[in-house]
Amino acid sequence: MKPILHGMMLAFGLILPLGVQNVFIFNQGATHKRFSNALPAIITAGICDTILILLAVAGVSIMILTFEWLRTFLFLIGFFFLAYMGWLMWKSTSEVRNDQNSNHFSTKRQIMFAASVSLLNPHAILDTIGVIGTSSLVYVGFDKWLFTVSCIGVSWIWFFTLAIIGKKIEHIDTSGILLKRMNQVSALIIWGMAVYMGLQLF
Template sequence: MEPLIHGILLAFGLILPLGVQNIFIFNQGAIHRKFTKALPAVITAGVCDTILIYLAVAGVSVIVFNFEWLKMLLFSAGFFFLAYMGLVIWKNKPEVRTNQEESRFSPRRQIVFAASVSLLNPHAILDTIGVIGTSSLAYTGYGKWVFTAACIGVSWLWFISLAVFGKKLGQINGNGKFLIRINQISAIIIWMMAIYMGYQLFSFFF
């Protein structure tokens, strides 16, 4: 019972803050007419988190934390991708009319972006590997896998809930202006995270 509760509380603590991954999933729920249209993003984010959590428990944290160049590579890739992603979301003009489906992200594009914000986000990787990986050391055998399953379960539940909540809020305004504002706010937050990531990358050299 202890590994289950520990895993649930820890996973919620890590996933609740407003991060790029959360913003993207919420955004896709808001701009699509049907929840099922946002499933590619939800499923991809869930699968990526599952992989990261499994690797964290498997002990990859030892590799990541022992190589400074790997951290620099993660921050560099994350900075440039977030800057690009913010621009794409800012320029995207979602419409609510059925004849404007082309303005929304295609399933393929959702998968690429969701995978990128999950796997090219140094903070998410370091948090997952550092916190979950380290916490899992308290358990062995069955307890460790219960802890792992709890973390993964919370991750999937959270992404589904985010997309559903986004869809409900996206229905508030029928002329599309509300969705455009959501995009703009999302882009600004993503750019702020890119700047912060760039600052941390800069600190590696000075």
């Protein structure tokens, strides 16, 4: 029972802050006419988090990030990608959904963006290593698996919850004004992360 509670608390503490990944998943839930259309983003984010957690517990990711040039490369790619993503969020609009289609991301773009915001965020990777990877060292055998599965389970539940909340707000905001403003706030948050990453290069 202890490994399960420990894993859930750590994972929830890491994933709760309003980051680029959370903003993107919430946005997809809010802007799609059907919840199922947001599943590519949700599933991709869940898979990416699962991979990061497994690598952290296995100790593989910490060896990769010991290379300074690789960390710099991740920050550089992350900066340009987030700047572009922020621009897309800013220009996107949410319209009243009768027979009209909103300006939402296609399945291919959802997968690409969800994977990118999950894997091109050096701080998220370092947090996973520093907290989940290090904490897993106190467990062995079956307890380590319970700890790992708990962390992964929290990620998946959280992403589905975010998208559902976004969908509920979409139903409340029939005019589309609130969602448009939320897109703009999301863009500002993403640009802020891009600037922060850019500063790390210097």
